[in-house]
Amino acid sequence: MTTSGYDRAHAVTMRDVAKAAGVSVATVSHVINDKAGARIGEDARRRVHDAVESLGYRPNALAKTLSRGSSPFIGLVADAIATTPFAGQIIHGAQDEAWKHGYVLLVANTEGNASVERDAIAMMLEHQVRGILYSTWFHREIEVPPTLRQTDTVLVDCFAADEDIPAVVPDEEQGGRVATEELLAAGHQRIAFINTTTPSPAQTGRLAGYRAALAAAGLAYDESLVFQFEPDQGGGYSATAKVLASHATAVFCHNDRVAMGLYDGLRERSLRIPEDIAVMGFDNQDVIAAHLRPPLSTVALPHYELGAAGVRLLLGLDTTRQAMRISCPPIRRSSL
Amino acid sequence: MTTSGYDRAHAVTMRDVAKAAGVSVATVSHVINDKAGARIGEDARRRVHDAVESLGYRPNALAKTLSRGSSPFIGLVADAIATTPFAGQIIHGAQDEAWKHGYVLLVANTEGNASVERDAIAMMLEHQVRGILYSTWFHREIEVPPTLRQTDTVLVDCFAADEDIPAVVPDEEQGGRVATEELLAAGHQRIAFINTTTPSPAQTGRLAGYRAALAAAGLAYDESLVFQFEPDQGGGYSATAKVLASHATAVFCHNDRVAMGLYDGLRERSLRIPEDIAVMGFDNQDVIAAHLRPPLSTVALPHYELGAAGVRLLLGLDTTRQAMRISCPPIRRSSL
DNA sequence: CTGAAAGCGCTTACAG
DNA sequence: CTGAAAGCGCTTACAG
Numbered sequence: 001m002t003t004s005g006y007d008r009a010h011a012v013t014m015r016d017v018a019k020a021a022g023v024s025v026a027t028v029s030h031v032i033n034d035k036a037g038a039r040i041g042e043d044a045r046r047r048v049h050d051a052v053e054s055l056g057y058r059p060n061a062l063a064k065t066l067s068r069g070s071s072p073f074i075g076l077v078a079d080a081i082a083t084t085p086f087a088g089q090i091i092h093g094a095q096d097e098a099w100k101h102g103y104v105l106l107v108a109n110t111e112g113n114a115s116v117e118r119d120a121i122a123m124m125l126e127h128q129v130r131g132i133l134y135s136t137w138f139h140r141e142i143e144v145p146p147t148l149r150q151t152d153t154v155l156v157d158c159f160a161a162d163e164d165i166p167a168v169v170p171d172e173e174q175g176g177r178v179a180t181e182e183l184l185a186a187g188h189q190r191i192a193f194i195n196t197t198t199p200s201p202a203q204t205g206r207l208a209g210y211r212a213a214l215a216a217a218g219l220a221y222d223e224s225l226v227f228q229f230e231p232d233q234g235g236g237y238s239a240t241a242k243v244l245a246s247h248a249t250a251v252f253c254h255n256d257r258v259a260m261g262l263y264d265g266l267r268e269r270s271l272r273i274p275e276d277i278a279v280m281g282f283d284n285q286d287v288i289a290a291h292l293r294p295p296l297s298t299v300a301l302p303h304y305e306l307g308a309a310g311v312r313l314l315l316g317l318d319t320t321r322q323a324m325r326i327s328c329p330p331i332r333r334s335s336l
Numbered sequence: 337m338t339t340s341g342y343d344r345a346h347a348v349t350m351r352d353v354a355k356a357a358g359v360s361v362a363t364v365s366h367v368i369n370d371k372a373g374a375r376i377g378e379d380a381r382r383r384v385h386d387a388v389e390s391l392g393y394r395p396n397a398l399a400k401t402l403s404r405g406s407s408p409f410i411g412l413v414a415d416a417i418a419t420t421p422f423a424g425q426i427i428h429g430a431q432d433e434a435w436k437h438g439y440v441l442l443v444a445n446t447e448g449n450a451s452v453e454r455d456a457i458a459m460m461l462e463h464q465v466r467g468i469l470y471s472t473w474f475h476r477e478i479e480v481p482p483t484l485r486q487t488d489t490v491l492v493d494c495f496a497a498d499e500d501i502p503a504v505v506p507d508e509e510q511g512g513r514v515a516t517e518e519l520l521a522a523g524h525q526r527i528a529f530i531n532t533t534t535p536s537p538a539q540t541g542r543l544a545g546y547r548a549a550l551a552a553a554g555l556a557y558d559e560s561l562v563f564q565f566e567p568d569q570g571g572g573y574s575a576t577a578k579v580l581a582s583h584a585t586a587v588f589c590h591n592d593r594v595a596m597g598l599y600d601g602l603r604e605r606s607l608r609i610p611e612d613i614a615v616m617g618f619d620n621q622d623v624i625a626a627h628l629r630p631p632l633s634t635v636a637l638p639h640y641e642l643g644a645a646g647v648r649l650l651l652g653l654d655t656t657r658q659a660m661r662i663s664c665p666p667i668r669r670s671s672l
Numbered sequence: 673c674t675g676a677a678a679g680c681g682c683t684t685a686c687a688g
Numbered sequence: 689c690t691g692a693a694a695g696c697g698c699t700t701a702c703a704g
Contacts, residue, residue, distance in 0.1 A: 011464075056486075058458070058461050058462050059462055060402075060462065060464060061459075061462040061463045061464070062398050062401050062402050062407075062463060062464055063402055065398055066396075066398055066399055066402055072463075084421070084424075085420070085421035085424065085622075085623070087424060088420075088421065088423060088424045091427075091443070091445070092445050095443070095444070095445050096445070104442060104459060104463065105442075105443065106440060106441075106442070107427070107431070107441065107443055108431070109427070109428050109431055109432070119435075122394070123397075123440060125394055126394050126395055126396065126397040127397045127398060127408075127440065128347075128396060128397070128398055150392075232627065233627040233628075233629065237629065257623070257627065260627070261629075264603075264629050267600075267603055267604070268603070285623060286421075287421070287593070287621060287623045287624055288623055288624075291568065291569040291593065291596070292569075293569065293573065293597075293600050
């Protein structure tokens with residue numbers, strides 16, 4: 001079928017190449033890996049390359065791993081590839097970074113199930129992973145599964161309170177600050193904040209950022225401008241009346257879904273965005289933010305970067321140890 | 337640190353277990369794998385298990401693979417883990433199914449870049465994958481990368497025209513049919529269809545389904561009820577006027593984003609859903625469909641099932657060969 | 673400049 | 689009932 005002489009049943013090995021090239025397997029290994037110390041004649045070199053070519057030889061990465069004692073794998077256990085578009089970006093970032101350093105990602109989706117988690121970690125350990133990235137789909141505190149201790153671990157988008165395990169998380173406070181600063185820069189002084197009812201690093205961090213930005217701008221913190229609602233469309237929609245009653249000229253929403261609900265509430269009252277009121281989101285959830293009318297200005301959760309930084313930390317490429325905060329960049333669209 | 341005596345630098349091997357249990361490695365292998373033919377005394381068996389326990393032994397899956405000549409890996413190359421929440425579900429389904437049969441998924445994200453794709457496939461081949469799932473984030477025709485021929489392949493959410501490569505795709509026509517049937521069942525007779533301007537299996541398939549459902553209900557196909565717009569919010573929004581002018585009482589939208597735009601257009605005209613007009617989406621895009629006001633009825637693209645079926649096909653667990661169509665189930669919410 | 677040989681951690685006939 | 693030995697496909701000192 002192919003001209004390479006490839007045969008699925010009987011893979012060609014280094015031995016076959018050696019035979020075809022009339023050299024030893026040691027020599028083949030040396031030229032294929034371009035070993036520094038090895039002095040192989042131009043002639044032999046060419047013969048090996050020709051044989052590789054004509055036989056369609058591919059090194060067996062597993063055998064290589066075994067004899068070298070190093071692993072090409074990095075494990076990524078995620079609690080929800082499924083429930084959210086976010087996890088995808090963490091995987092994406094981790095994968096790109098892993099590849100860049102010659103590693104391959106082994107991903108496992110656990111749906112938060114502890115026993116699946118245990119199996120996934122065991123599987124990774126048996127495959128001799130270099131280390132494991134343990135990630136959650138939203139920033140939170142976790143209990144570290146005990147078996148994770150048996151290898152190098154870094155936490156991604158989560159952290160363990162009383163632990164010394166390195167973690168990389170989004171900088172919620174900085175995010176809340178830029179969100180507010182964007183509104184400030186657009187000339188607003190009376191900025192409402194629809195925060196979430198759910199206790200979380202996002203809840204406290206974004207609020208702290210909001211306050212910090214206000215303070216830096218010389219504005220007093222006004223409690224009557226901050227609300228708590230469910231962090232979804234329903235919450236944003238319900239918040240509309242209160243926000244309007246507060247006479248705010250701009251609203252910083254805890255996330256894009258809240259903003260989406262607020263949009264609905266505002267539209268029902270025939271209020272225009274941003275002419276009548278400016279709105280700022282958080283998360284930069286693709287399907288929502290870019291496609292609302294008008295497109296929503298927001299701040300991005302740096303999922304891709306979280307995954308990539310996790311791999312770098314794991315491989316010891318980043319000097320930082322312990323909690324590493326990744327900043328959340330503002331995304332400017334037309335809602336303010 | 338742990339009581340297991342685990343030592344990261346010097347993994348414990350089968351040899352260590354053998355020594356500790358006072359048996360040969362062959363015996364250890366037999367009891368650990370619970371080999372059928374092997375008759376090992378209760379005594380030796382217990383000693384082995386104890387040694388495994390106390391040493392914290394974990395078999396080296398890579399070595400096992402090498403000596404057995406079988407691979408525990410299945411590759412999944414995806415063109416866009418990133419750009420869409422959908423790919424995540426394909427991965428999820430493939431992974432669950434792979435695990436179920438003792439395989440581990442090696443995933444690679446190529447962003448559609450041909451050279452990355454080549455590298456990804458080469459990497460998988462070198463890791464001796466059992467086969468490769470090649471997937472796209474939306475249903476379409478593709479050119480099969482030549483190196484894919486070097487192993488078993490199944491196409492997921494895509495297909496190759498002139499090829500004999502097995503593929504699993506969503507059943508667009510059946511999807512279009514149920515979408516229309518749902519509207520019919522709700523009592524509508526004048527059903528508009530906002531189709532996409534983009535030529536694709538979705539475009540033709542969903543239209544065919546729409547026509548089939550109408551025909552089955554004894555309704556004539558009325559060209560003036562079908563429109564073509566960009567398959568996004570902007571398209572849906574723009575379609576509003578024409579849809580209204582057609583005096584349809586219900587609208588089947590090519591996808592959820594179109595429905596989202598239509599919602600906006602309808603709301604601006606103070607029209608209520610579903611009282612004034614019913615709307616049906618397609619895709620069941622989480623963030624959108626479930627959270628629109630009112631929640632959108634739609635039909636789901638079976639991504640999880642696509643991934644799972646792909647693995648089954650690859651492993652020869654499904655007898656079907658060639659193109660396999662997965663049906664798209666209706667999701668009932670409150671927009672009709 | 674090149675090859676023979678040991679070894680990576682397992683599995684699997686084969687003997688006994 | 690159990691072990692010695694060969695082998696999976698590589699890499700890596702070590703000799704020459």
